[in-house]
Amino acid sequence: MEFNEITEAQDRLVQKSRALAGLSLGELADTLQLNVPSSLKREKGWVGMLIETALGATAGSKPQQDFPELGIELKTIPLSFDNLPLETTYVCYAPLMGNHSITWETSNIRNKLQRVLWLPIQGEREIPVNERLIGTAFLWQPSAEQEQRMKVDWEELMDMICLGRVEQITASIGEVIQLRPKAANGKALTSAIGEDGAVIKTRPRGFYLRKSFTAEILCV
DNA sequence: CATTGATCATAC
């Protein structure tokens, strides 16, 4: 079997996720006996958790794929009326310390993005959460060209982190992957390498996929 | 109005 062919088990998950197409979040929540928040303001991850529950992803906060046995990462993506991504896509935390031996090939971000099951969902804020419709899920594996673009960005960002320049990284760096704060609030601090090589305290950062990149993925 | 930086809930 070719490395990028889909196994029967993987296909079962895809079919199961595709069966959700056309349902509203409210309808799906009803079948799972879950309450729908009137706003996502205080439950930003609610949609993702709903879909995880519906598809039987093993709940937890492990730094791994949602379906490790299938090698599949699940991502919901909010779409505008024009079917364009409304938000960037968070992937994982960025290691700010002890990362000198990590390569793109051994990185957590690459592991997660190797195979992603995307679930497009209406995300316009004017649509009540319970009325938002689920779209057609699809499995994505980055092309060699797409993976190369991600690798270039990742290496640039990791180089800056390793060289003690994390404070100089802004979200404008990176063509397809960007680095942004990722924390409960501004008080959260973690260790990183400072300009002079000493350990400093800074806000935790995470890797995100730019909207332009996920838009490209959606149109394939 | 798109983007960057900040934030919310939860588990451990």
Place this chain on the structure above:
DNA sequence: GTATGATCAATG
């Protein structure tokens, strides 16, 4: 604090 799930909202 780390890590999961992300979207909010101030800013340029």
